[in-house]
Amino acid sequence: MRDEKAKILENTLIAADTFRMVLQSSLCEDLKAGQFVNLLVPGFTLRRPISVSSFDKEAEEYTLLYKVLGEGTKKMSEMKAGDTVQVIGPLGNGFPIETAESVLLIGGGAGTGPLVQLAKELKEAGCRKIRVVLGFPTKADIYGVEEFSALGIRTHISTDDGTYGFHGNAVELIRAEGLTAEMAYTCGPKRMMQAVEGLFDRGYISLDIRMACGMGACMGCVVKDKADPDKYYRVCKEGPVFRIGQVDY
Numbered sequence: 001m002r003d004e005k006a007k008i009l010e011n012t013l014i015a016a017d018t019f020r021m022v023l024q025s026s027l028c029e030d031l032k033a034g035q036f037v038n039l040l041v042p043g044f045t046l047r048r049p050i051s052v053s054s055f056d057k058e059a060e061e062y063t064l065l066y067k068v069l070g071e072g073t074k075k076m077s078e079m080k081a082g083d084t085v086q087v088i089g090p091l092g093n094g095f096p097i098e099t100a101e102s103v104l105l106i107g108g109g110a111g112t113g114p115l116v117q118l119a120k121e122l123k124e125a126g127c128r129k130i131r132v133v134l135g136f137p138t139k140a141d142i143y144g145v146e147e148f149s150a151l152g153i154r155t156h157i158s159t160d161d162g163t164y165g166f167h168g169n170a171v172e173l174i175r176a177e178g179l180t181a182e183m184a185y186t187c188g189p190k191r192m193m194q195a196v197e198g199l200f201d202r203g204y205i206s207l208d209i210r211m212a213c214g215m216g217a218c219m220g221c222v223v224k225d226k227a228d229p230d231k232y233y234r235v236c237k238e239g240p241v242f243r244i245g246q247v248d249y
């Protein structure tokens, strides 16, 4: 884990209130798919955790895809290429890359980002059938399709209001289209991931819950083990990735 200044190479609007920020710094060399970084946004004491969507270790470049929700992410969206930002990372455990013939990646809104590097690594690991399902509130919110198609992976899109793709949510799309796979990886809203856990026995979820220190020190992000009520995990340290069925959240 490093605490360093990263150079902002790009920070562009890619969908409604959604930005792609490309950073360059040396922590990139230690990154694994599904890990996150903590950004120090000027004017805020608590850092903002954002998943790394993809990275290029040779160029020391890593990409964050983020949605403007409040003041911190708004300030992030105003940063310009050429500026620097203080970043701690890599943080969290990341996604285990497992061998499977077929895998379904299911992202909801801001949960889309971390699935990009995961898809790339699953492909490199020899997974032959990778399909991606992404759910968004409306057409203007859609992003990520280009990133997956650049990897030659088909994306199924749902929108809650039916303005694009399947009318409904990502889990309803999976059911309606009869999509099956040996295992699933999912990141997105809690209710979506809980529904995915109802459909798949094998796979991983990536939790996005409010964090304070982001480094395992404050116990502000604990979740309980499902089987053992005395066992707790810090989402920022032992997570954010957990096995399907492992935790209560």
Ligand SMILES: Cc1cc2nc3c(=O)[nH]c(=O)nc-3n(C[C@H](O)[C@H](O)[C@H](O)COP(=O)(O)OP(=O)(O)OC[C@H]3O[C@@H](n4cnc5c(N)ncnc54)[C@H](O)[C@@H]3O)c2cc1C
Pocket (backbone or CB within 6 Å): 036, 048, 049, 050, 051, 052, 065, 066, 067, 068, 069, 070, 071, 072, 073, 074, 110, 111, 113, 114, 207, 208, 209, 210, 211, 240
């Ligand atoms: C491990 C991890 C990875 C993340 N990765 C991404 C990512 O790749 N892309 C992305 O867009 N966002 C991601 N987030 C969420 C992101 O950290 C928050 O959106 C951001 O911190 C909000 O800061 P803010 O100052 O703009 O909003 P605040 O002013 O802090 O909050 C604005 C509103 O957003 C809600 N909120 C704040 N934090 C979260 C959160 N973590 N989850 C749900 N609601 C929240 C608040 O309750 C409030 O309603 C991630 C969070 C975690 C914990």
Ligand code: FES
Pocket (backbone or CB within 6 Å): 211, 212, 213, 214, 215, 216, 217, 218, 219, 220, 221, 222, 234, 235, 236, 237
């Ligand atoms: S946010 Fe402090 S321990 Fe996880």
